[in-house]
Amino acid sequence: MLIHGLWLLLLPIAAASGWAAAKWSQKSDALDDRKALFPKDYLLGLNFLLNEEPDKALDVFLKMVDVDSETVETHLALGNLFRRRGEVNRAIRIHQNLIARPTLSKDIRVQALFALAKDYLSAGVLDRAESLFLELVEMNEQVGESLQCLLSIYQQEKNWQSAIQIAQKINARTGTDMHLPIAHHYCELAELALKTDDYESATRYLKKALSNDSNCVRASLLFGNMLVGKGNYKQAIRHFQHIKDQDPDYFVEAITPLVDSFRALSKETELILYFKEVLKEFPRIPVVVVLSEQIRQWRGDKAAATFVADYVRKHPSIAGVHRLVELQLPLTEGRAKHDLSILHSLTQKLLAAQPSYQCINCGFAGKVLHWQCPSCKRWSSMKPMYTLEVEQDD
Template sequence: MQDFELWWLLIFPVFFGLGWLAARVDMREVLGQAKHVPASYFTGLQALVDDETDRAAAALAEVVRHQPRAAELQVALARLYRKRGEHDLAIRQLTRLLQDHADDLTPSQRDAARFELAQNFLRAGLVDRAEEILVKLGQGALAHEARKCLLEIYQQERNWPRAIELARELKSEDFSFQHELAQYHCELAQGALIKSDFDGARRHVADALAASRRSCRASLIAGDIHLAQGEVDEAIRAWQGIESQNPDYLSLAAERLLDAYERQGRAAEGVVLLRGYLRSYPQLELLDVLYPKIAALHGDAAALEFLRETVRGRPSLTGLGRLIEAQLPGLEPEQRVDADVARTLVQSHGKRLNVYRCKRCNFRSKVFFWHCPACGEWESFTPNRTETQ
């Protein structure tokens, strides 16, 4: 037993010696390779760190010129070109890589180059060429990313049936695409309603609600379908259902609800309903809809009292501007001039601040969108304007 242990004690120094020798050999190889890396490579890296993309692109392009087979570097440079908006340079470089060095590329390198090329085609507006590449990549290692880009293309083209099919393929535990699927079906329902295809519109609304029970847009369209077919009570119920889905979207149904109640000769009931909504969910849009309706039904004095109550409860420039305007007829001529100046300033400032905002990218617009034109997110716009900078 002692002889055996002594034998192993003699082996240990040999193992340490071999490890030291291997480390020395590896270090010499690394240092040798580092000597062959062009100085422009390090210049480009430093420029990237300093966020000087123009200098970085020029330096890395010089490296690529000396090492045209460095596929990963060429793809990285093309991505840098895309970031700078120089899509023509990126497309030219990647096309040359795929044509002149196709045999030298591994399958993963080839797919990465093609995916980057598709991205540049897409950003350059060459959608057909991007789609052709992405469809071919739909079965490889980049299949998931390729399908997400295809989904973006189908949204741009308003190819909603294909977008629905692809969103269902991409659906996973991490991302359900329920809002997207609901919106795609709502787009189809809206198109069918415009063509008076009520059966088709109803089917798409049902599919939208199956994808997302909280789809306020589906409820809005459902009410429009009922109203178009003379089913006023059903339309009112559909629009009232938005309160339980998301009360922020009640403002989109306000005008519809008042019109429906007026058709039934119950305009006063509609006003009472919306005044209740305004007390529970203060929104500038509800104020805009209610004020002229109250004035028409109950007179200017009642509308003025409504404005006072609303502005005192929740002050806003829009409400204040309307309140000043409502009091103008009862003022003396000199007072009216001063009040009119104040009204003009308040309303002008209010209009400048009154915007819809995307909750994801903070894009601001005077018009409400279901689909943000800046970041492409669905249902990210709140339908209620804000009065903040």
């Protein structure tokens, strides 16, 4: 509803005619005051707004000859109101009309420029928004917010070099810690380099990512995967193992490449010993699944099922029950096997219906790991769900 927010526009009227009237003036007729302070057009425009006729209102405001310090605030508020309602073209017309006025004070001009830049950003006209925000930074006006908007623009454009420069400026100008996003920007550059097999550039970018944020899991994963691609499994294992210390929430991402790398080196025994150690400090179902598979291959389904049953008893979870049933199936026959297979498909469905990742900041959930949350745009806020799954400790 347009009415919602109109109070902002009516404030000058209220100030002139209502509770402040007595203080403001000794004149007897408040209506005369109002007419004197606000041109006829202004009241006409407001009237159109109140009647939900925004285009007529817009025409009146745009054609207003005089915009003084009182009514200019209303122009700005009206433009911002249109933008918030998603009517960006109307907002742009209002703010452009203001900027075109030669008599505008510097302060108002800055506010109008900033508002227009935000209009373009909302409309997705990124190049125009970018040049206005850059102009504001150059003028040393609205610097903090303009830099944040520029960062958002460069991220949308995947212009990672410019994003890094702006993030560094934000850090220098506002003191905000930008090491985490900068590390991700370097990871983005590394991913682009890896697409063209440019390992030298990728290595350089990943090192910069880690020097900005030594806990950048993404850089370690990329490093490990790059080394796997080059057949350097030993070095790759070191990068994958490091993830547990960087951020244990993401360790699940390293499990499959770790298992593959140990196997590529025919080091199954080391694999088991390593994951048994990991399980002590990190009793989570993905580790149990890996170990149970090794136990199954070496000592059969029964030993593996006993191992998983011990774990599930201590830490009940759907994924644990699913793995246990999976291992029990080959050991049963007849009616029991039939019942277990029903249970198995049920747990399968429950697991499939669960999102794999969820943002700890805004709750956005999905099956794919986004390093930048698609909803709230935070970096490293989407976590693997198993870390969020409620598991009971003994």
